[in-house]
Amino acid sequence: xxxxxEAVVDLDAVAHNTRLLSGLAAPRAQTMAVxxxxxxxxxxxxxxxxxxxxxATWLGVTSIAxxxxxxxxxxxxxxxxxxxxxxDDFAWAVRNDVDLSxxxxxxxxxxxxxxxxxLKVDTGLTRNGVAWADWPDLVARAADLxxxxxxxxxxxxxxxxxxxxxxNPSVALQLxxxxxxxxxxAKAGLEPELRxxxxxxxxxxxxxxxxxxxxxxxxxxxxEPIDGVTAxxxxxxxxxxxxxxxxxxxxxxxxxxxxxxxTDRDTxxxxxxxxxxxGVPRLLxxxxxxxIGGRRCPIxxxxxxxxxxADAGDLDVALGDEIVLFGPGDGAEPTVExxxxxxxxxxxxxxxxxxxxxxxxxxxxxxxxG
Numbered sequence: 001x002x003x004x005x006e007a008v009v010d011l012d013a014v015a016h017n018t019r020l021l022s023g024l025a026a027p028r029a030q031t032m033a034v035x036x037x038x039x040x041x042x043x044x045x046x047x048x049x050x051x052x053x054x055x056a057t058w059l060g061v062t063s064i065a066x067x068x069x070x071x072x073x074x075x076x077x078x079x080x081x082x083x084x085x086x087x088d089d090f091a092w093a094v095r096n097d098v099d100l101s102x103x104x105x106x107x108x109x110x111x112x113x114x115x116x117x118x119l120k121v122d123t124g125l126t127r128n129g130v131a132w133a134d135w136p137d138l139v140a141r142a143a144d145l146x147x148x149x150x151x152x153x154x155x156x157x158x159x160x161x162x163x164x165x166x167x168n169p170s171v172a173l174q175l176x177x178x179x180x181x182x183x184x185x186a187k188a189g190l191e192p193e194l195r196x197x198x199x200x201x202x203x204x205x206x207x208x209x210x211x212x213x214x215x216x217x218x219x220x221x222x223x224e225p226i227d228g229v230t231a232x233x234x235x236x237x238x239x240x241x242x243x244x245x246x247x248x249x250x251x252x253x254x255x256x257x258x259x260x261x262x263t264d265r266d267t268x269x270x271x272x273x274x275x276x277x278x279g280v281p282r283l284l285x286x287x288x289x290x291x292i293g294g295r296r297c298p299i300x301x302x303x304x305x306x307x308x309x310a311d312a313g314d315l316d317v318a319l320g321d322e323i324v325l326f327g328p329g330d331g332a333e334p335t336v337e338x339x340x341x342x343x344x345x346x347x348x349x350x351x352x353x354x355x356x357x358x359x360x361x362x363x364x365x366x367x368x369x370g
Contacts, residue, residue, distance in 0.1 A: 010236050011364035017236070029196075041237070067081045080099045100118070111145075114150075125160070136184055158197050198214040203219065204229060223351075267311055270317050281303070291324040
């Protein structure tokens with residue numbers, strides 16, 4: 001049965017992006033493919049496999065639950081998980097060779113024997129990470145635990161706040177603070193094999209942030225992380241649907257809830273079977289667009305839970321015709337960046353918001369598995 005809406009994921013695009021980003025980081029740094037949030041909505045396991053086959057050596061996930069998905073999928077690559085409470089199943093992580101991030105002194109004390117940890121320091125994002133005032137005591141305690149053979153400190157890391165804003169002074173300040181944090185750790189006796197700071201924007205535009213490992217998130221999926229800087233990435237997801245109703249209407253016809261769109265001519269209305277339950281933002285009402293028959297058509301009226309209407313003008317549209325909601329941008333279709341602008345958000349939210357009832361279809365000559 002053919003779905004009326006689907007997200008088509010090009011795994012060859014993921015592979016291309018992985019090779020490109022790994023090339024920017026090499027030979028100095030390895031590449032971590034960040035596959036959290038179900039691979040930014042693209043599918044954790046298919047993306048992970050394609051990335052690992054194309055130059056990535058690490059996987060990054062948010063939670064231990066996501067790490068379980070990786071291991072249950074038969075993937076044994078080095079994996080780092082970084083967001084959880086102090087009562088999670090850390091013993092499972094140790095048994096399954098999953099590295100754990102430590103962001104507070106209490107998390108350090110909660111690590112079981114045999115844990116491989118990455119100490120995260122807050123260098124200025126003021127989000128997760130060990131508070132700067134706690135850093136000297138934490139690295140001293142971690143060094144003591146490592147000498148006793150209780151844990152292994154494999155990494156020290158942090159996260160950039162403004163790498164996607166070229167010239168932002170906070171980047172230089174965070175680099176300085178990160179180097180200082182490494183020096184404090186070294187004085188305590190810690191010399192981890194992996195130091196990592198760079199996100200997607202850092203990989204593309206800030207070689208000084210590369211250190212030993214870079215973390216490719218949004219860029220892995222083909223979205224350029226810095227406005228105005230083109231690295232040559234290929235967008236991996238196309239969201240498409242098929243027309244389930246087509247009707248010709250006269251001027252003065254109100255469309256969708258509260259008739260906030262009223263036609264000014266004879267025109268063709270096309271019903272698209274996807275709505276905000278599927279990840280189509282309501283803010284696209286009367287401002288977004290889709291592509292039908294190689295032409296952009298505006299979204300007419302309010303986006304509803306399961307459907308919305310597009311104004312196709314005088315196009316000849318039939319039931320079952322393809323509608324491209326967003327895609328690589330090679331033709332008339334909008335890109336995910338345009339959708340994000342219309343919805344007053346970022347591409348991350350659009351991609352991760354594509355609902356579970358929208359099936360993912362995988363394409364790619366080399367990277368489709370089973």
